[in-house]
Amino acid sequence: MFNLLLEETGTTLYMTFASTILAYAIGLPVGIALVVTGKSGIGKNTPVNIALGVGVNILRSIPFLILMLALKGFTEFLVGTIIGPTATIVSLVVAAAPFVARMVEASITEIDGGVIEAAQAMGANNWQIILKVMIPEAKPALLVGLAVSMITILGYSAMAGLIGGGGLGSVALNYGLYRFDAKTMWITIAVIVVLVQIIQELGMQIAKRTDNRI
Amino acid sequence: MEIIKLERVGKVFETKGGKVHALKDINLSVKEGDIFGIIGLSGAGKSTLVRCINLLERPTTGKVIFKGKDLTQMREWELNRERRDISMIFQQFNLLMQRTALENICFPLEIAGVPKPKAVKRAKELLKVVDLEDRAMSYPSQLSGGQKQRVAIARALATNPKVLLCDEATSALDPKTTKAILQLLKDINEKFGITVIIITHEMNVIQQICHSVAIIDEGIIAEQGAVSEIFVSPKSEAAKRLVLPGGNRTEKFSGKRLIRIVFNGRSAYEPIIANMILACQAPVNIMYANTQSIEGESVGQMVLQLPLDDVEAGKLIGFLESKGVMFEEIEEVGADV
Numbered sequence: 001m002f003n004l005l006l007e008e009t010g011t012t013l014y015m016t017f018a019s020t021i022l023a024y025a026i027g028l029p030v031g032i033a034l035v036v037t038g039k040s041g042i043g044k045n046t047p048v049n050i051a052l053g054v055g056v057n058i059l060r061s062i063p064f065l066i067l068m069l070a071l072k073g074f075t076e077f078l079v080g081t082i083i084g085p086t087a088t089i090v091s092l093v094v095a096a097a098p099f100v101a102r103m104v105e106a107s108i109t110e111i112d113g114g115v116i117e118a119a120q121a122m123g124a125n126n127w128q129i130i131l132k133v134m135i136p137e138a139k140p141a142l143l144v145g146l147a148v149s150m151i152t153i154l155g156y157s158a159m160a161g162l163i164g165g166g167g168l169g170s171v172a173l174n175y176g177l178y179r180f181d182a183k184t185m186w187i188t189i190a191v192i193v194v195l196v197q198i199i200q201e202l203g204m205q206i207a208k209r210t211d212n213r214i
Numbered sequence: 215m216e217i218i219k220l221e222r223v224g225k226v227f228e229t230k231g232g233k234v235h236a237l238k239d240i241n242l243s244v245k246e247g248d249i250f251g252i253i254g255l256s257g258a259g260k261s262t263l264v265r266c267i268n269l270l271e272r273p274t275t276g277k278v279i280f281k282g283k284d285l286t287q288m289r290e291w292e293l294n295r296e297r298r299d300i301s302m303i304f305q306q307f308n309l310l311m312q313r314t315a316l317e318n319i320c321f322p323l324e325i326a327g328v329p330k331p332k333a334v335k336r337a338k339e340l341l342k343v344v345d346l347e348d349r350a351m352s353y354p355s356q357l358s359g360g361q362k363q364r365v366a367i368a369r370a371l372a373t374n375p376k377v378l379l380c381d382e383a384t385s386a387l388d389p390k391t392t393k394a395i396l397q398l399l400k401d402i403n404e405k406f407g408i409t410v411i412i413i414t415h416e417m418n419v420i421q422q423i424c425h426s427v428a429i430i431d432e433g434i435i436a437e438q439g440a441v442s443e444i445f446v447s448p449k450s451e452a453a454k455r456l457v458l459p460g461g462n463r464t465e466k467f468s469g470k471r472l473i474r475i476v477f478n479g480r481s482a483y484e485p486i487i488a489n490m491i492l493a494c495q496a497p498v499n500i501m502y503a504n505t506q507s508i509e510g511e512s513v514g515q516m517v518l519q520l521p522l523d524d525v526e527a528g529k530l531i532g533f534l535e536s537k538g539v540m541f542e543e544i545e546e547v548g549a550d551v
Contacts, residue, residue, distance in 0.1 A: 118308035121268055122322040122373070123297035125290070132324065136312050212353040213311045 001184070004171065009191055012167035015085045015157040019092035020150050026097040027149075030056065031104025032130055042116065042126050056098040064095050064156050068163060088157060088165035096153050103149055107141035108134050140211035147203020151196050158192060168192055216279075217246040217377060217409050218267060223276035225262050236262040238433040240276070244426075246376075249403050249410045251424035251441070253456060256415060259433045264381050264413045268300045269293060281376070298326055301370035305382035307362040309354040315365045316341065316350040322372045333372075340368035344398065360391035367398060371406070378402070380412045384419060396423050417456050421445070421506065429453045445506075445513050446476050446540070471520040471527055472544040475534065477505060477513060487516070490533045496526040517544070 030052060035041055037049040062070070068091040072082050075090040111134060119133045135142070161169020168188050176185025208214070225237040236259045244250045254260045265271040267278060269285055278285045280300065285293060301322075309318050316337050323333035341347050344364040354362055363383060370378055380399065384392040400423045403410050412424060420427050420441060428438035431452035437444060448457040477486075491498060498518045505514025520527040534541050 112306075112308070114304060114306050114308040115310060117270060118302065118304065119321075119325070121270060121297060121300075121302040121379075122325055123294035124325045125294055128325050132321070133310065137310060139312060211312075212314075213355050 005168075005187065005191065008166070008168050008171045009195075011085050012154065012157055012169075012192075012195070015088055015092060015160075015165075015167055016150060016154045019089050019096060019153050019157070020146070022089070022093040023096035023100045023149065023153065024146075026093065027100025028104050030097070030101040032108065032134065034101060034105040035108045035134070036126065036130065040113070042120070042129055052101075056101050059094065059098040060102070062095075064091070064159055065162065067091060067095055068160060068165075083164035083166075085166045088160040088167075091160065092153055092156055095156055096149060099152060100145075100149050103145035104142065107138045107145050110141055111137045140207045140213070143203055143207035143210070147200055147207075150199050150203070154192070154195060154199070215245055216243045217281060218242075218244040218411070219277075219279040220263075220266070221277040221279065223263075223266055223273045223278065225259075225266060225271060226274045235433055237266065237273070240266075240430075240433075240435055242428055242435060242438070244377075244409060244411060246409055247403070247407050248426055249400065249412065249424045251412045251414065251420040251427040252430055253414055253417065253420050253427060254430035254452070255455075258430045260413045260415075260430050261381060263430060264302075264379050264411065267377075267379060267411065268297055268302060270302075298322070298373040299375050300377045300379060301373065301375040302379040302381065303363065303366045303370050303383045305385045307354070307359075307366045307386075309362055309365055309369075311354055314351050314353055315346065315357065315368075318354070318365055319369045319372055322369060326373055336372060337368070340371055343371065343402075344368045358391075359387050360395060363387065363391075363395055364398065367395075367402070371402065371408075375408060377409045377411065380410065380414075382413055382415070385414070385416070392419070393422070399423060429456060442513060471522070472501065473518050473520060473531070473534075473541050474544055475516045475518060476540040476542075477515065486534075486537060486539060487518075490530060490537075493533055494526065494529040496521055496523075496530055498530065 034049065034052055034056070036043045037045040037052070039046075039049075041049075059067075068088075071091050071094060075082050075087050078090055079086050081087050115137060116129055116133055119129050124132070157165065157167055158169035158172070159165075161167055161171070161173050164170070168191060172185050172188040175181040176188070220240050220242040223237055223240040223242075224235070227234040227236055240263060252260050252263060262271055266273045267280075269278065273286060276286075280296060283296075285296060288296065310321060313321065316334065319337035319340055320330070320333040323336060324330075328336070338347075338350065341350055344367055346361060346364050346368070349357060349361060349365075352361075354365070357365065366383075367378075378399070383399075384395050387395060396419060399410055399412070402408055403423075410423075412419060414420065424441050426439065427441050427444055429436045429444070429450065429452050431450070436450040436452035437448070444453055445457055448454045475486075487498070487500070498520060500516060501519050502517040503514070504516070520530055531541075
């Protein structure tokens with residue numbers, strides 16, 4: 001029993017971390033692009049901004065379970081199977097990337113426009129502003145966003161257990177629902193709660209420690 | 215000679231409520247090494263004007279000529295290169311909050327591609343210039359307003375600019391700190407020969423350090439010239455409003471004959487009023503007096519009420535004329551403001 005939980009916790013963490021990394025690989029550039037091309041952005045481009053915004057909104061409005069089923073073909077094409085943790089990662093990334101993009105957008109929008117203006121006055125180009133002003137100045141907010149995104153992905157990954165995704169979600173489903181093993185189900189829930197707490201606290205602490213505004 | 219020249223610069227903002235003409239037809243030339251003030255009340259367009267100089271705002275019409283080249287015709291990368299020669303400091307300092315003072319000063323050098331050890335060396339020199347050597351490792355949140363502006367000034371000097379634009383740089387500071395920052399700007403102008411352009415709504419800022427001044431009102435330059443000239447004889451309505459802040463006090467003056475005497479540097483040190491009274495044996499009534507020091511010269515004005523007797527009044531006026539004192543008769547109450 002203990003070994004099973006340990007193993008499935010590992011699977012959940014694998015899905016969460018891998019999906020977070022990939023979701024940021026897509027969501028971070030998209031989020032930055034949303035700010036840069038936005039109304040008061042440094043590279044204002046309304047058609048691109050609208051296209052990105054609509055794309056993000058469409059993906060965000062599809063419930064995760066439906067998205068997972070809809071992406072069956074795509075997942076099979078990409079990883080060769082539609083069950084198991086690696087297959088779940090595909091859907092998790094597609095679901096989380098637009099969420100991450102909005103988180104990143106909100107974090108960067110928070111920066112004082114005057115600082116960006118100052119960088120422009122010094123002759124910084126847009127890439128320099130993104131890499132040397134936007135990301136470093138928004139770092140604390142980005143780290144808080146990272147913790148929130150990771151927790152959301154963890155929750156989605158548990159949901160993926162319903163359709164053979166593996167991990168703690170599958171344990172809760174198989175033992176709790178199919179075998180009426182309430183004890184195992186509650187232990188699984190407890191493990192998930194602890195994981196969420198750890199990620200949240202860690203994220204907040206790191207964000208606080210590295211923020212030089214205080 | 216001229217480092218910056220604006221030719222027929224106009225700026226129109228498209229807003230929900232229609233077009234707003236922030237700048238209408240600005241012609242301005244700034245001499246190299248000058249401390250040039252641009253003063254106006256809020257909403258006069260001065261912030262837009264200063265942003266048109268380094269093209270943070272693109273003028274809708276007109277030319278911005280820097281060292282003989284029109285900035286508005288440049289490509290992005292050319293403009294970015296020129297911007298290293300036109301630094302800017304701001305009312306809200308605009309320091310990078312996640313960088314130390316030293317790292318903030320290194321920032322424009324990083325952008326310009328200066329290798330790090332060289333940038334750090336230069337930043338340390340500049341911290342010395344602004345008298346903040348001991349705060350190199352402090353973050354902006356740990357510095358006072360005056361210290362933040364000093365860091366911003368050091369940062370602005372990092373790339374050895376030719377021009378320093380100051381957008382209400384002292385408006386967020388208390389009077390004592392304002393004075394110290396203005397003195398620093400003056401020193402920088404003298405030591406490094408950097409042309410300083412100061413945007414402000416405060417006359418005492420202009421008075422304390424500027425050589426030349428332009429008065430902006432409703433998107434046009436109402437008047438420009440040497441600071442001492444405009445203080446002595448403001449011509450435009452906008453200039454009078456700014457130079458004679460106590461102007462509406464004239465409304466309290468009573469009596470028929472009022473004259474406004476203007477002192478230039480020479481006569482301010484002479485007891486001219488006392489001599490006049492002794493010489494003419496006629497009394498005057500001092501209604502309003504205000505003298506101030508501008509660039510080391512005493513400049514001031516005084517409003518006198520003359521006796522009603524035409525002969526006595528004539529004698530007094532004759533005395534002033536003989537001494538070469540500038541004055542004007544104010545026909546009606548409040549006529550000069």
